Amino acid sequence: MNEVPTRPSDSELLYKPVVLFRKIWQRTLSFRKRKSEDRFAGYKGVRDITIKKGPAGLGIMIIEGRHTEAGRGIFVSDLQEGSAAEQAGLNIGDMILAVNRDSLLSCSYDAAAAKLKHTEGVVILTVCSPNMKDPDKEDPSGTSGASGNQTPDALSAGASRPQTPRPAPSPAKPEPPPDPATAQVKPNHEMVIEINSNNENLGVVLLGGSDTLINGAAAVILDIYKTGAIGKDGRLQVGDQIRECNGIAITNKMAHERVCLSIKLKAPKLKLTVFRPDPIQYEEVEVDLTKKSGRVLGLTCVTPVQGTGVYIGDLLPGSPAEVDGRIQKGDLLVSVDGKDLSGADYIAAATALKLCANKTTIKVKRFKIISK
Numbered sequence: 001m002n003e004v005p006t007r008p009s010d011s012e013l014l015y016k017p018v019v020l021f022r023k024i025w026q027r028t029l030s031f032r033k034r035k036s037e038d039r040f041a042g043y044k045g046v047r048d049i050t051i052k053k054g055p056a057g058l059g060i061m062i063i064e065g066r067h068t069e070a071g072r073g074i075f076v077s078d079l080q081e082g083s084a085a086e087q088a089g090l091n092i093g094d095m096i097l098a099v100n101r102d103s104l105l106s107c108s109y110d111a112a113a114a115k116l117k118h119t120e121g122v123v124i125l126t127v128c129s130p131n132m133k134d135p136d137k138e139d140p141s142g143t144s145g146a147s148g149n150q151t152p153d154a155l156s157a158g159a160s161r162p163q164t165p166r167p168a169p170s171p172a173k174p175e176p177p178p179d180p181a182t183a184q185v186k187p188n189h190e191m192v193i194e195i196n197s198n199n200e201n202l203g204v205v206l207l208g209g210s211d212t213l214i215n216g217a218a219a220v221i222l223d224i225y226k227t228g229a230i231g232k233d234g235r236l237q238v239g240d241q242i243r244e245c246n247g248i249a250i251t252n253k254m255a256h257e258r259v260c261l262s263i264k265l266k267a268p269k270l271k272l273t274v275f276r277p278d279p280i281q282y283e284e285v286e287v288d289l290t291k292k293s294g295r296v297l298g299l300t301c302v303t304p305v306q307g308t309g310v311y312i313g314d315l316l317p318g319s320p321a322e323v324d325g326r327i328q329k330g331d332l333l334v335s336v337d338g339k340d341l342s343g344a345d346y347i348a349a350a351t352a353l354k355l356c357a358n359k360t361t362i363k364v365k366r367f368k369i370i371s372k
Contacts, residue, residue: 040097043070045129051088053123058116059083062096064109070095070130074104074112090127098126180271185235187278190243190372195233195270202264203228206242207330207367209256214330216369217252218243218275219259222311222330223304229270236272238306239280241369244273275370282365284334287326290359297321297360299353301333303346309333310341310349312364321362331364 040046051058059080066072076094079086096104099115100123107115178184180194203225208214218241224231243250245263254262263272291297298319301310312331315322334342336352337360344352 039103040126040128043095043097043128043130044132046097047127049085049088049090049125049127051084051090051123051125053119053121054084056080056083058085058119058123060085060090060116062109062112062116064112067095067130070128072106073097074107074109076127085125090125091129093129093131094127095130096125096127100124101126185237185240185274185276187276190273190275192271192273193235195229195235195272197229197265197267197270199266199268200229201266202230202270204230204236204264205330206260206263208250208369209259210253211255213326213328214367214369215252216371218250218369219263220367220369222367223302223306225305236274237276238304239277239367241275241277242272243275243372246271277370281368281370282332283368284363284365285326285331286361286363287324288359288361289320289324291320293358295320297353297356297362299327299362301346301349301353308343310344310346327362327364328366331366334363334365335361336363337361 060076060083061078061080062074063077064072065075067075074096076085076090076092076096079090079092096112098104099112099119102115104112104115178191180192181196183191183193185191185193204221205223207220207222208216208218214220221236221238221240221242223238224236226232230236242263246265246267248262250259250262289297296316296319298316298321300313300315302313303310310333312327312329312333314329315327321327332342333344333349334340336349336356339352341349341352
């Protein structure tokens with residue numbers, strides 16, 4: 001009796017394509033490996049190193065250099081201790097021929113670094129050992145001739161593992177200075193900015209000068225009007241210190257009027273050197289003033305466009321405040337007879353000054369210029 005052929009089961013139908021795919025993949029890998037080996041046949045100690053890249057990366061430092069026998073290429077200049085690359089068997093001095101079968105021959109340092117950086121998961125590095133001793137040829141000098149961007153002493157091979165020349169890494173490209181036309185002012189950094197003033201008024205109140213109680217090599221911004229060129233630009237703020245304007249340096253020998261004339265120029269463009277202290281530093285001043293009954297202290301208040309509280313305006317000539325000389329225009333009012341006015345509005349501050357006793361204590365704070 002003839003046997004009736006049985007129909008293959010579903011599992012057998014699924015198993016055969018999987019086996020076939022595996023065979024094709026293995027042949028592909030074998031072909032790639034043979035092709036890689038043929039491509040790198042002229043190098044010593046060619047081998048594949050499989051590294052599992054983790055959150056800490058590969059742990060490799062590379063350089064671009066030239067070896068006498070291997071030629072120009074990408075070399076391992078250092079390994080992070082305990083890194084994935086070191087544990088996988090990579091050595092300092094190895095020349096990296098390929099990353100995931102992608103050749104690094106004739107590859108620049110930047111391109112090689114980019115390829116290594118963008119690898120993920122399991123990474124296969126094809127490397128060689130250029131300094132491996134050739135049993136048929138002994139180098140009488142005891143060193144492998146190599147050259148490149150490195151010191152000569154860095155080319156000697158270590159006793160425990162081969163090393164290649166360690167050319168100095170390509171110097172980091174200096175970061176270009178920020179564009180003054182758009183650069184933002186960084187706290188505690190001297191910055192150069194350009195403002196398109198278009199011959200308009202700057203709209204800024206300045207403090208400083210040798211004839212004032214704020215003396216130094218800068219002008220301090222007390223207030224900024226929104227309609228002025230500086231207010232429209234929006235990068236400067238109260239407390240910023242202007243050290244130079246269009247090539248004119250502010251010095252501690254300039255009087256207040258000269259300081260203002262050096263900065264408040266009507267020009268198409270202003271080039272300013274500024275410094276922003278963070279935090280802003282002040283000098284606190286407390287003064288006891290005595291006035292006659294029915295008279296005033298001689299202090300006026302100004303509400304700032306930006307900020308809270310009030311600052312001292314013009315002092316009335318001949319008044320107790322003007323004669324005393326320890327309070328000046330631009331001082332920030334802190335308190336009157338112990339009453340806190342640091343956040344008060346104009347009406348509250350003016351009322352406190354008007355209704356104060358014949359002998360009163362005024363406390364103010366004053367901007368301090370930060371020297372270079």
